[in-house]
Amino acid sequence: MKAFGWNMLLALFWVILSGSYSISNLVAGMLLSYLVLAFVARDKPMFASYFGKLxxxxxxxxxxxxxxxxxxxxxxxxxxxxxxxxRPGVIAIPLDLKDDAGITLYANLITVTPGSLALDVSSDRKVLYVHMMYLDDESRQLAELKALEARVLNLLR
Structure with a gap:
């Protein structure tokens, strides 16, 4: 079982044993089980990447x-x-993300940001088209969107 699965399992045990079925208790169980796992499994390589993600x-x-x-x-x-x-306009962003989940997360993050809307992904999934409400400096906007993509890519690795 992966580290996140163990974390969820321990958190659910915490909720069941405490008898308080609330979101705040589940979050407390997640944090407590995270700390327990970090201490118990500190030398196990399968948990190393999980604790580095937080x-x-x-x-x-x-x-x-x-x-x-x-x-x-x-x-x-x-x-x-x-x-x-x-100064509205559409910008084409070359994608470094390859999987559907990463592209979907990236497009949704762009869409929830006011002033931008992810319009479409090319059929070969190499370009994302984004409508920008303020397309003053296209190279600066592209650099900002690529920085967001790099963070998403780093998070999903």
Whole structure:
């Protein structure tokens, strides 16, 4: 059984033994079982990559929240001011992601960010087309989207 499976199994045992069937208790069980597994299986190679992912996940979440804050502020400013700064356009992003799950996650992260919308993936899955509300500097926008893709790719490895 993989490390995440063990973590979930121990967390479910925690919920059952404590008798409190709530999301907060499940999260507490996940954290507690994570710490127990980190201590017990610290020398086992099958758990090494699992425990290395947690800092990457937190880093990715903080990075994406910061991107959301910036995008929301830009759209809100444009809505609240009388001048419209929009320069809409479609940008083609060459994909380094190969699997469907990674491409779907990447496209959904782009779509939930205000001011951008993933439109389509080419039939050979090498290009993602994205509509941008603010396409001021295409090379800068492409670099930002590729940075997000690199983080998604790093997270899924």
């Amino acid at each position: 800092p990457q996940i937190f880093s990715f979440i903080l990075f994406f929240i910061w991107d959301l804050i910036k995008a929301n502020a830009r759209v809100a400013y444009d809505v609240l001011t009388p001048t419209h700064l929009m």
